[in-house]
Amino acid sequence: MLPAALRRWLRRPKRSDPRLLSQFFFADERVTRVVAEINGLDAEQDPQQYLVLLNQLHLSQAHLLAVLERIMEECIPTQRHSRDYLVKFPEEVLVDNLGNHMLFAAECLLAGTFPELEEADGAQLRPQARNLLCSLELARTVLREQSLSQPSSYPEPVRAVLVQFDRLFAEFELSYVSSLVAVKSPEEIYRQQEIIVLFCDTVERALRLGYLTQEMIDGYEPLLMFTIPRLAIISGLLIYPEGPLSLERSPEEMSRVFSPFYNLLKKIRDLLRVLSVEELCVLERSLCTAELEDPCGPDIPPVWGAAVSRVDLPAPFSLLEVPCATPPTSTCKMQLGLPGAIDDPGTNWQRGPQPLGSSPGTGIDATLDAHWSELRSRYSSTKDMLHTLFVCISGVADQLQTNFASDMRSILKTVFKIVASQAEPSEEPSASRE
Structure with missing residues (x-):
């Protein structure tokens, strides 16, 4: 017994050894030592020391898992179990110590306690927890032995044990989190990606029109x-009507973020369609500053249909920029999706109701004209109509932040990553000389 123990002592790696298996040896040794101290302590006699040791255990386990993760990335990078399911999790679940929380939950389940879970769910997860913890103990044993013999190599038995542990960990993580919270379906994930695209297109358009600046985006202006989201509601209803805010779908087919506002979005869309180009510019600028501007003049004459394509036209993805009617704001332009429309710089948008996409001398459909006139007649003035739109659009956008805070944080975080300025990589001196 002594010679074997002596050989193990002599084979111990040095603490300064940078190899991952050597680092694992000391991380594993620390976990074992803390567990032994906890087992030898009477928690009722010394509760303060018990809490101290418990905190040390959590920290040492987190370090052990971090080293183990690096070993798997080095040893089995192409055999790792897919973690694509993580996109289904709510943002608040994706914390840095999620792996440590999973192991703690597995230990509780194996001990017969079901933290945060219904008893039936806990009983169903218990076999998975047992398999995971057994696999972890096997992996620790195999890696310890490998660190004492050949810490520079990963033979096939070591890789097989790591592949099994990685698979069992991923399966337990998905099952446990799914029992705790509602995870997104593949359809909802796709719909959320559609919203991200809409938001990115909205930002690109707002930059081009001068509503926003790149400095505001790079500075993460609150x-x-x-x-x-406010500008995206207009873009989704008016400019990209076949996108995620398409009202041709049923509410059940929309993203759960926007489906509760289905009927209100219909009313907003109908009002947006009767705005002139100038009125739309005023509304969008107001939504950017969170304060409604006064329309130019006492009552702006409508440019019927100028702000939206005819209802019988296909979805406008080939966008056209048309100058805004406000003379001082040269950057204020409106993207219009009118297939076949001609961008005529000489067009005077203040001369009267000449709809975009119609030939001179031809009027828009009489029924549609009457409907738009009836909508506008419900309001005492243009300012009253714009105020109603301002309040409704702001209300929907603000409710998104309140009712779907996690989804909106995730969406906006991705949008900022995409639209923020990318730092240009510095060129190597040799490359510059070439």
Whole structure:
């Protein structure tokens, strides 16, 4: 017995050894030592020391898992179990110590306690927890032995044990989190990606029209958390009507973020369609500043249909920029999706109700014209109509932040990553000389 123990002592790696298996040896040794101290302590006699040791255990386990993760990335990078399911999790679940929390939950389940779970769910997860912890103990044993013999190599038995542990960990993680919270379906994930695309297109358009600046985006201006969703509601209803805010779908087919506002979005869309180009510019600028501007003049004459394509036209993805009617704001332009429409710089948008996409001398459909006139007649003035739109659009956008805070944080976080300025990589001196 002594010679074997002596050989193990002599084979111990040095603490300064940078190899991962050597680092694992000392991380594993620390976990074993803390567990032994906890087992030898009477928690009732010394509760303060018990809490101290418990905290040390959590920290040492987290370090052990971090080293184990690096070993798997080095040893079995192409055999790792897919973690694509993580996109289904709510943002608040994706914390840095999620792996440590999973192991703690597995230990509780194996001990017969079901923290945060219904008893039936806990009983169903218990076999998975047992398999995971057994696999972890096997992996620790195999890696310890390998660190004492050949810490520079990963033979096939070591790789097989790691592949099994990685698979069992991923399966337990998905099952446990799914029992705790509602995870997104593949359809909802796709719909959320559609919203991200809409928001990115909205930001690109707002930059081009001068509503936003790149400096505001790169500086993560807090007001943008509200401005972008507000402008996106207009873009989704008016400019990209076949996108995620398509009202041709049923509410059940829309993203759960927007489906509760289905009927209100219909009313907003109908009002947006009767705005002139100038009125739309006023509304969008107001939504950016969170304060309604006064329309130019006492009552702006409508440019019927100028702000939206005819209802019988296909979805406008080939966008056209048309100058805004406000003379001082040269950057204020409106993207219009009118297939076949001609961008005529000489067009005077203040001369009267000349709809975009119609030939001179031809009027828009009489029924549609009457409907739009009836909608406008419900309001005492243009300012009253714009105020109603301002309040409704702001209300929907603000409710998104309140009712779907996690989804909106995830969406906006991705949008900012995409639209923020990318740092240009510095060139190597040799490459510059070439």
